[in-house]
Amino acid sequence: MSADDGQHGDGRGEGQRGEGAPRDSQRGERQPGGATLTRGDEHLARHRDPGGLGRALGLTTLSAILPGAGLLRTRKWKLGLGVVALAVGLLAGIAVYAMVNGLTTTAFQTAADTDRLRLILGVVIAGTVLWIGVIALTAMVTRPRRPSTGQKVSLAAFTALLCVAVSAPAAIGVRYISAHVDAVDRVFNSGSMGGGGPDGPQPTSLVSGDPQNPWADLPRVNVLLLGSDAAEAREGTRTDTMMVASIDTTTGDSVLFSIPRNLQNVPIPRDLPLYEFYPDGYNCGPECLMNGIWTAAEIHAEEHPELYTGESHPGLTATQRVLAQVLGLPIHQTVIVNLQGFEDLIDAMGGVVINVQEQIPINGRTYTDAQGHLQLDPNSPAWSGSSPAPSGSTATRRWATPAPGSPPTTSAGCAGSGAWWRP
Numbered sequence: 001m002s003a004d005d006g007q008h009g010d011g012r013g014e015g016q017r018g019e020g021a022p023r024d025s026q027r028g029e030r031q032p033g034g035a036t037l038t039r040g041d042e043h044l045a046r047h048r049d050p051g052g053l054g055r056a057l058g059l060t061t062l063s064a065i066l067p068g069a070g071l072l073r074t075r076k077w078k079l080g081l082g083v084v085a086l087a088v089g090l091l092a093g094i095a096v097y098a099m100v101n102g103l104t105t106t107a108f109q110t111a112a113d114t115d116r117l118r119l120i121l122g123v124v125i126a127g128t129v130l131w132i133g134v135i136a137l138t139a140m141v142t143r144p145r146r147p148s149t150g151q152k153v154s155l156a157a158f159t160a161l162l163c164v165a166v167s168a169p170a171a172i173g174v175r176y177i178s179a180h181v182d183a184v185d186r187v188f189n190s191g192s193m194g195g196g197g198p199d200g201p202q203p204t205s206l207v208s209g210d211p212q213n214p215w216a217d218l219p220r221v222n223v224l225l226l227g228s229d230a231a232e233a234r235e236g237t238r239t240d241t242m243m244v245a246s247i248d249t250t251t252g253d254s255v256l257f258s259i260p261r262n263l264q265n266v267p268i269p270r271d272l273p274l275y276e277f278y279p280d281g282y283n284c285g286p287e288c289l290m291n292g293i294w295t296a297a298e299i300h301a302e303e304h305p306e307l308y309t310g311e312s313h314p315g316l317t318a319t320q321r322v323l324a325q326v327l328g329l330p331i332h333q334t335v336i337v338n339l340q341g342f343e344d345l346i347d348a349m350g351g352v353v354i355n356v357q358e359q360i361p362i363n364g365r366t367y368t369d370a371q372g373h374l375q376l377d378p379n380s381p382a383w384s385g386s387s388p389a390p391s392g393s394t395a396t397r398r399w400a401t402p403a404p405g406s407p408p409t410t411s412a413g414c415a416g417s418g419a420w421w422r423p
Contacts, residue, residue, distance in 0.1 A: 053151045056142040057158055063138040064162040067131045070138040083134055090127075117181045121174060128170040132163045176350065183348035215249030222246045224320060224334040227342070228294075236295040239319055244327060257327055261291035269321045273307035273314075274300055282322070290326075294319050351375050 063070030063080075067087045071080025098106045110116050139159040144151055215221065227241025242259040265281040265288075268274050274282075274297055282288050282296070297318035301308040308314050320331045337345065346352055356374045 052144055053147070053155065056139060056144065056155055059142045060135060060139045060155075060159055060162060063135050064131075064166055067127075067134050071134070071141065074138070074141045076137070076141055079137075080134075083130070090123075111180070112184070114181050114184050117177055117184075121177045121181070124170055124173055124177070128167055131166050135159060135162050135166065176348075179350075180348045183344040218249055218332075220246050220248055222329050222332050224323060224331045226319065226334065226336045228336055228338040230338040237298070237315060238291045239294055240291055242290065242319075242323060244323065244329065244331070246329065257329075259290060259323060259326060261289060263290035263326070264288065266290050266293070266322050267325045269325050272297075272318055272321055273304065274318060290322070293322050 059070035059073060061070070066084060068080040068083025071077060072084070074080070101109070110120070136159060139155055143155055147155070223245045225241070225243040225245060226239045228237050228239055230237040238261075240261045242261065244257040244259070246255045246257070248254070264286075265283040267281050268278045274293075277300070278284075282290075282293060288296075294315035298315040301311070301314040311317060316334065316336075320334060324331045353373050353375050
């Protein structure tokens with residue numbers, strides 16, 4: 001065969017391949033391991049930053065530690081710089097605010113301000129979504145130009161793990177903030193004894209005058225704390241928990257006075273309508289206990305409405321006045337928590353752990369078999385807080401005490417359906 005014939009034969013062969021198969025630029029480039037890189041893949045690869053899987057994992061992790069930091073070493077560095085500046089600026093602003101106002105003051109103000117809490121809730125949700133998006137973007141931008149299937153799977157799984165690590169704490173925070181906002185709205189919102197409503201007393205405050213020193217003319221503030229068993233399905237109101245917190249307005253030092261619910265023969269102030277019936281004290285036998293003053297005044301107001309003109313809550317007023325007479329202290333403010341409110345508080349706290357020492361009667365028929373530490377959920381405190389000791393309701397309640405490390409609780413019946421604040 002001559003050289004011309006060989007060249008001619010080669011040309012025919014090449015011509016046949018050209019007619020029957022796509023060019024290399026059309027069908028893509030063959031990659032190691034049998035993978036084929038298409039034109040679309042080539043376009044994406046040209047817009048990715050060069051580097052291996054290790055670099056992609058490292059920069060993606062960096063974006064999970066500080067939002068946007070992993071993008072600073074990529075072509076998206078401007079976007080990364082903006083996200084980093086936003087995150088650092090937000091943290092710096094919070095730190096400066098806490099330093100100027102004090103960490104404790106900031107915490108208490110935030111906990112009591114539901115509008116601020118809702119703003120924080122929105123920031124947490126939006127920030128978490130943005131953070132997850134930045135992590136995913138970092139992984140996409142830094143992915144190797146021509147990754148194998150194993151590299152793709154590894155990077156995707158690692159990115160998903162980082163997203164879960166970021167979102168899980170945020171989800172827990174959102175849950176607790178939402179529960180706290182709901183508790184503050186329901187427990188400290190104005191309302192009636194049934195758990196809220198337009199007819200209840202409106203929240204008031206003694207704060208007046210100089211906002212920098214609102215307590216200048218009041219050395220002590222006495223707050224009455226009442227735990228009521230009132231609920232929609234129950235008749236009457238019994239204040240089974242009665243405490244007065246006397247707070248020094250200068251130092252913040254507090255003294256707590258606890259009044260037994262079974263205190264008998266309590267004095268009735270002369271200017272109360274009940275005084276006409278009990279001039280020598282509230283004494284009509286074993287049923288006339290301190291926790292029955294509320295119901296006694298409500299019944300008396302129904303029978304003699306002419307004596308309670310302008311009084312919308314005779315039971316509360318009578319309880320306040322009688323306790324002030326017992327302690328010899330003026331009552332400036334009153335907080336009332338009933339059954340539903342008690343459950344809301346426990347829910348906002350994430351539950352309470354108690355140390356059970358004896359069997360606990362529930363509804364007078366059944367007993368818990370738990371011994372040792374017992375986690376109370378929002379449905380448990382209603383019976384655990386109001387359950388009497390096995391030896392009798394007048395005995396000291398020793399069956400349950402707060403477990404070490406848990407928030408302080410009282411085994412007295414702080415039966416809490418909303419709560420409200422009354423001067």
